[in-house]
Amino acid sequence: MHLFIAGGQQYILGLAALLKSVELNASKDVVHRSVKITVVSKGITAQQKDKLQNCCKYEIGWQEFQSNYEELLCINGSRIAYVKLEPEKYTNEQERLIWLDSDTIVLGSLEPIWNLDLKGMAVAAAPNPWGNPNNPKDRKPYFNTGLLVYDMKLWQQEQLSKTLMKNAKINLWGDCDQGAFNSVLARRWHQLDRIWNNPDTEDMSTKVMHFMSRPKPWESPTPNKLWLDILSQTPFKDELYKNKNKSNLLFKFEQKYRQRELWVTQPLVKFKSYVKNKQR
Template sequence: MHIFTAADRTYILGLAALLKSVDLNVSQSGDEQVKISVVSTRIYSPQKEQLQKCCKYQIEWQELQSNYDQLLSVSGSKLPYVKLEPRKYTKETERLIWLDSDTIVLGSLKPLWNLDFQTLPIAASANFWGNPNNYQDRNPYFNSGVLVYNMKLWEEEQLSEKLLQNARTHVWGDRDQGALNSVLAGRWKQLDQIWNNHKTDDMSSKVMHFMSRPKPWESSAPNQLWLDMLSQTPFKDELEKIPNKFKGLSSFHLKCQRLDRWLREPILKFKSYLKQQKR
């Protein structure tokens, strides 16, 4: 089994909880051959050593290899775009499980690893909020927080090249997710919502996804399941700092999130206009 994720220093606690959740649940399912690839920026050797202690499986660290500045929808972290180029960061695997670093695993991942793709290049769960680029669009639209790649078909169809080209010529408010849904429309296998569940009180979840702000490590009242994972890592002492470190930020993040929704589309369109003028 090969698991793929990415994080920067602002997501270290999220990554620590994810790694511990993989450690606890994958080992219980009897999967002995597990490889974890992490693409990182601004995570340094001492932190990587501590993160390795979160999980018995060897972590393969990769640095971000592309700057993605030529993509029209780039805003904030560039790490989500590594999903468009999985082969650049992972070798010799015919399938791959992507997990965002704000998820935790609560059950065996074997059903994902043994999935029948039925000649489709990717599997994912539907996005609960539909298509954020067009709320009137009722076509199926997936969330890119948990993905299962059919790497053989992915390479045969040169999907990374098609995705990057799409991201160079389109403005997507949801960045990598918009490009993935545009290129792979109608060509993805739908997973049950339990594999990418935003409902953080749903105990049927196999993978719980903390999609909204504040993230658990930013909250004065973090999700208990997430806390249980982090408390079993070398970062457990950070728990005492969370209430003070992020006190008052919950409402601030919500206000910023609303502002971002209002401003992102016009800003991205303006960036697109400027880049087109330079050509």
């Protein structure tokens, strides 16, 4: 089993909890199943990498974020999410790969989706709970990219990285990489049950819980109990308490700052998109 993850300083506690959850739950076949983990790092120090390795018994292969995504149109979110458009750049996997966002935790074995027949599709994913944020009237199935299962043979045969990167350069998607994925792979993805990428923190059937909304558990004064229990088993448990004094007032200020930042950047990105489309 090969897992593909990315993270930076802002999500380092999420990454720590995810890695521990992988150790605890990803594979029940602890004797015969090896788990390979590739993590793309953006600004994570050597000391922090050692600490993250201590979160998980499986060896982590580190790759540095390659900053070639500046031309991609992005209203919000981190550009590190775009690494999932180019899995072959960061891994040498030729068969199958599972991507996990660093604001997820694994609560059940990933064996079923690792061994799943993708029915001739290059990607399997679970539906986005809120449909298509770029066009709410669009009723076509729309998937969330917080968990992806890649068929790397088909992915490379269809040259999907090239197509996705081109799409992200000329289209303005409010949900960044997710918009590009759904545009290129519309009706060409294998649908997983929502339990494999579930924002419902009360659903006990969940295999992969995804904290899609803000605040993230490490930002909240009252973190999700499941997430907190997992983080408490890592060397980062004290880091949370350093941040726990962050008040609701400060969080609201940060949210307002982000909204103001979008108010400035969104028109610029839209203008850039308009110019690019005029040049096509």
